[in-house]
Amino acid sequence: MSDVPSTSTLTGQPTSIARRPSSHANIIAVTSGKGGVGKTFISANLAAALTRQGLRVLVLDADLGLANLDVVLNLYPKVTLHDVFTGRAALEDAIVAAPGGFHVLLAGSGMVEYSRLTPEVRNQLIHTIDTLAPRYDVVLLDTGAGISDVVLFSLSLASEILVVATPEPTSLTDAYAAMKVLVTQQKRHSMRLVINQAARAGDGRAITGQLQQVLNRFVSTESGMPMRLIHMGDIPADQAVRDAVMRRQLLMQSTPACPAALAIAQLATRVKSTLPKREPA
């Protein structure tokens, strides 16, 4: 695997954003480019749906400086990744059981020290994932918005990238930009796409086709082949999502039969069916 040097966005210093060797675990990073499109909502509810389907799931809040997975799950963590990273707590003590039956590692909020990738953050993230991933069938990384070096490094730790986009042109433009960076920097050959807040059935398939055409034209992978975009499903815009977030409940628990929850259950089935069989660690 190549070690791709990059430049820290804040310091201008070179920071290595390296794709790591394939791990024994299925690590799926949820990303989007644009903020506020539903990454955290999808990570939490997809984790609940995968757990229902019999998988052991861990969600790591990789939005290290501006975390809010705890808010969505109505958790008040005593220990966060920040405590672990600064040596104040053991990693085991930061693992929290979430309402949906899965485990979470929560991060802190309002922490400017996580706005750039330092060697400490880098090593701590690697250590955390290497230690915990073998215990789970799936690890979901709920990343922050944008393409900062912290976000890109979290993405480099994943075996699969799940891009979340809404049908809005701004979201699609940012999703495309993030994909382009991931192909060039991390030599990704394929990525998965879920369209959130879809207005009509069929939106996602059409959008995936359009994005694939642009990728074919302007972005080529190391082998010269186009990057393959795999449509994983659509989640409709649904008032029940907003209601669940306001009540700080999992949609899969509060209204499991609403259209968005049914779509997430389908997404989980699709994700589960596409998981490669990994050798035991």
Ligand SMILES: Nc1ncnc2c1ncn2[C@@H]1O[C@H](COP(=O)(O)OP(=O)(O)OP(=O)(O)O)[C@@H](O)[C@H]1O
């Ligand atoms: N399918 C949907 N239907 C209706 N509203 C939705 C849907 N998905 C997300 N939302 C709304 O969008 C809000 C933002 O979602 P969320 O916090 O998951 O986005 P995010 O991508 O994680 O944001 P950030 O980039 O800040 O981390 C939710 O609180 C919810 O109100």
Ligand SMILES: [Mg+2]
């Ligand atoms: Mg989020």
